[in-house]
Amino acid sequence: MEPLIQINAIGAPIRLVNVNTDQLFPARFIKKPRAVGYAQYLFHDIRRTDAGDINPNFSLNDPKFESAQILFAGANFGSGSSREGAVYALYDSGFRAIFAPSFGEIFAANCLKNGVLTARLDREKIKSIHDALDLAQEPKVSIDIDQERLTLPAGQVIKFSLDPFQKHCLMNGLNEIDLSLQFNDEITAFEESHRMTCPWTAL
Numbered sequence: 363m364e365p366l367i368q369i370n371a372i373g374a375p376i377r378l379v380n381v382n383t384d385q386l387f388p389a390r391f392i393k394k395p396r397a398v399g400y401a402q403y404l405f406h407d408i409r410r411t412d413a414g415d416i417n418p419n420f421s422l423n424d425p426k427f428e429s430a431q432i433l434f435a436g437a438n439f440g441s442g443s444s445r446e447g448a449v450y451a452l453y454d455s456g457f458r459a460i461f462a463p464s465f466g467e468i469f470a471a472n473c474l475k476n477g478v479l480t481a482r483l484d485r486e487k488i489k490s491i492h493d494a495l496d497l498a499q500e501p502k503v504s505i506d507i508d509q510e511r512l513t514l515p516a517g518q519v520i521k522f523s524l525d526p527f528q529k530h531c532l533m534n535g536l537n538e539i540d541l542s543l544q545f546n547d548e549i550t551a552f553e554e555s556h557r558m559t560c561p562w563t564a565l
Contacts, residue, residue: 363477365535366507369458373503373514374421374430375492378408381435382442383469387451389443396450404451427495432503434483434491435462440469449476459505461512461522463488474528475537479507481522494518507533 391403411417421427433452439462440448449472452460459479470480483491491514495501498515505512507529511521530536542549557564 363535363537363540366458366477366479366532368507369432369479369503369505371431371458371503372427372429373432373434373491373495373501374427375495376421376433376435376439377492379436380438380441383440383445383448383466384442386440386448387445389445392445392447396447396454399454400447400451401455404455426501429456430501431456431458432505433457433460433462434488434495435460436488437463437485439465440473440480441466442469444468444472446472446476449473449478453478461488461491474531477532477535477537479505479524479532481524483520483522487520491520 385408386405387400387403388406391400391406394400394403405420405422409417409420409423416423418424422430439460448469452473453476457478459481460473461481461483463482463485465473465480465482473480494514494516495503501515503512503514507524510524510529511519513519524532536544
């Protein structure tokens, strides 16, 4: 997994609360292999009107935000099912960081496994960021994970807090397999010792 230390990218506002994983990645696409490109399914139904046309009122359909890699969303983002496809769709669309007042717990855990930052900011800060992004001609945001701070287009600095384990994994590009492999020598030594002590288990 690629280390995530700093991000300098377009930030986009998502003015919706309780965005669930089915809205991020609708269930009818789950059987499709990731190789087909999950980015095309991200926010699939929210991006469109009931008639199937592109919804001009959805922020990610605005050319100003179409290349965004950072989301500033409403409360309870990523609630619902445990489907990892929701994170794959975000990652394959280029998103590397999401800020919201709260997250679905399983969704946040899946983000960490895939190298996507999730960080909490209260509703008032999220609203002020939405306003700042709307006003900015180029809504570029800088994130420094080590310093736990983000810098808005006009230069305003906002601090956020990360769990030390989350921060360690992101900055070192470690997923669960990588964490286990850090103990490869100890695991190998145990397996060899176990085979010597209990040889019948190797049959």
